[in-house]
Amino acid sequence: MQFIDQARIAVRAGRGGDGIVAFRREKYVPAGGPSGGDGGRGGDVLLVADANLQTLLDFKYRRLFAADDGRRGGPNRSTGASADTLTIRVPCGTEVRDRRTGILLGDLTAPGEELLVAAGGRGGLGNAHYLSNRNRAPEKFTEGKEGEEWLLQMELKLLAEVGIIGLPNAGKSTLIAVLSAARPKIADYPFTTLVPNLGVVRRPSGDGTVFADIPGLIAGAARGAGLGHEFLRHIERTRLLLHLVDAGAEDVAGDLKVVETELSAYGHGLVERPRLVVLTKRELCEEGRLESLVAQLEEHTGQKPLVISAATNRGLDALLAAVWQQLGIV
Template sequence: MKFVDEAYIEVAAGHGGNGCASFRHEKYKEFGGPDGGDGGRGGHVYVVADTSLNTLIDFRYARKHEARRGQHGMGSDMFGAAGDDLVLKMPVGTIITDADTGQVLLELLKPDEKLILAKGGDGGFGNMHYKSSTNRSPRQKTPGREGQRFNVKLELKVLADVGLLGMPNAGKSTFITAVSNARPKVADYPFTTLHPNLGVVRVAASQSFVVADIPGLIEGASEGAGLGHQFLRHLQRTGLLLHIVDVAPFDDSVDPVAQAKAIVQELRKYDEELYQKPRWLVLNKIDVLDEAQRQGIRQQVCKGLKWKGPVYEISALSREGCETLVRDIYQHLHAAKPLTAQEVEQAFDPRFDRDAAASVDD
């Protein structure tokens, strides 16, 4: 299924039914009095957070969504029926904004959350509503009120605990494959990841967190180079960013420090708040370096970036160093008690059924 994280639609609640002006007509009842009923309420438009969805593609082509109007009132004291409500299912993490004013109307942050987006109009009053001791044959009736109508922008921001940053081919997809149940496309050329992937990382039997892998950034992304900044919004709700740096690029002329600096600059250009999020440096592909080379590249990268935060050395391919990194991430996110060696070993045991966890891959 194609990944779509933005759409524009029009939603309209139903109008209320009109009231009825009617008088009772019955044999031997010459002056039966008013019996016109009220109109029914128009249908509401609801939105529901559906965990089985992870894209807005359903709304890319179906642009107009309208609930039914209420039934008109009728004679013989009959009120009109309320219009049928309309329920729109959207992925968890969807933000609904008024496209005309830019005001955020709703955010779907919890699974199965159901919220009202547009209210249906109230039904009009029939003439029986106006009868009194001084007005025994009222002919007044009122029309139903209009339902709310909005032009809205739908924007999906995935809900993840940890986000992965890095240049194309830095090993982000390999890393998320090694530590989670996600199975993104992995290949030896840039931009194999074309849309975000989510993976559930099982630290222990009852302890887990969610990692988001987005397409790699390149220098000039703010001007639209590569895939630009279009997927960085999916990192705005994360609690921790992992900046993955390829310390053994295929091209010897590529400078890991320059690449790391370019990512930091693009991140800051996009959103200062995202730039200020906790960020750890992860040096990947250390399995092709000897001990002396590892120490040298670590010092080179940290000095070039003036880095004072946490630094991890891993090999996503051989999973070297991944256990320690995953354990520290979980403890950072949840301030959990230290995991025992047995719990960590169980989580990374090949016999452990990692796929038993519910997958939220795209």
Template sequence: MKFIDEATIKVYAGDGGNGVATFRREKYEPMGGPNGGDGGRGGSIYAVADRNINTLVDYRYTRTFRAQRGENGRGSDQYGAGGEDLILRVPVGTVISNKATEQVLIDLAEHGQQALLAKGGNGGLGNIHFKSSVNRSPRQCTKGEPGEEFELYFELKVLADVGLLGMPNAGKSTFIRSVSAAKPKVADYPFTTLHPNLGVVRVDTNRSFVIADIPGLIEGAAEGAGLGHQFLRHLARTRLLLHLVDIAPFDESVDPVKEARAIVEELRKYDESLYQKPRWLVLNKVDMLSDSAEVVAAFVRDYGWEGRVFAISALAGIGCKELTYAIMEHIESVRAGEHAQEDQDGLPAA
């Protein structure tokens, strides 16, 4: 199935039914009086996060959604039936915005979370509401209110703890295959990854984290070059970025230090908050080097990197286990800090 992570749709809530002006006409009841019922409420449109849905492909080809209109009122004090609500199910992690104002309406980050997108119109009033001591036979009634209508923008940001960043063919897909059960496509040509892949890395019985692999970035990605810029949004929720670098490029003219700097610059141009996220340097393909320790030290020196650095071979599995345990410890410490902050925010004021 094609991965779709954005869509624009139009939603139309149901109009309210009209009220009616009718009068009771029965034998032996010449002065029966008004008995026109109200119109029914129009159906509303809701969005619900569903963990069983992975993409927004359902909203790429069906772009208009209308809720049911409320029924008109009838005589004999009969009210019209309300319109049925419409439920739009979306993947967990979907951000919904108003297309016209670009205002974010809701971030559906949890399974089962629900949001009202468009409210149905109220039904009109029948003439039974207008009778009084001075108006025994009212002929007025009101029409139903129109339902709300909006053009909405759906954007999916996958929920992952760790994001992989790097040039095409840096070994990101091989790494995620090595440490998780995910099986993204791997080949000896660039841009083999065409959409994000998620993998669950389990380091112990009850210890695991989710890792996201997106298409590789190239220089100029922030201006639209290549594929990766389209999927950088999926790194927004991550707690840690792994910058994978091919330390042993097949083409000797390629400078790994220059490529690493270009990737980080594209990240900064795209989103400053993404650039500020914790980021570790992972030097891949050390199995291709005879003097890996010396090459790694030279790269770190030339790159001017002062953060954490790991030398691995995703294909041979060298250093992968140590890296996953280090990631798990980092994720657990971040989660503990988040929970402590939530507990602190939830304490009653002194």
């Protein structure tokens, strides 16, 4: 399944049905009065958050969503049928904006949450509404109102409590594969991960916490370089960042600064987000060099980094313990 996290669509609510001009034609009622009914209301367009959806793929090939029109009124004061609401299901975490102005219309985060994006037109009035002492046989009616029409920009931002970030080949996919049931593509070359991966990691209480593996950032990502700029939005909602640094890198402190610079340039408070620095691939280093790398990172961040090896499962218990402590999970 393709991972699509942005979509542009048009929504059009239904037009209200017209009222009609009609008069009673009944036996033994020689002067039947007006009996034209009102038109029905046009259908609304409603977005609903669905926990079973993970992507905006459904909107790649269909761009216009139009609700049905209301039915015209009938004789004998019969009101035309109102059209059904058109319900469009979107993934949880979808932001909806007006494409023309950029104004945020809604943010659907909880399953079942609803957002009315286009209201149906009101039905017109039949001539029965215009009966008066001065006009006993009105021939006036009104047409139904047009439904609202909007151009929408939708962006999916993954709902994960923990975001895993770092340069390409820092070990992000390997870590999420070891900690959860996620099975991302893993290889020994950069940019193996082309889309974010979600994995559920079991808490001590037995329920799960969602971790998100964000494709590798590079210098200039916030300005559009590499792949990371496409997915930085997905860590906006996270409560905690795991910043992975490859122990086999020539300059671990420099690698750390590259990602920090991109977080700062992107904004949205990411650089101030609680963060755990994690030195990965400890199996590649001798103890002496490992101590030197830890000292370099500690000097830069002011916190002692966690040291792990996802390949050999070393240090993972300590990592998870630190994560639960940061999240306030016992």
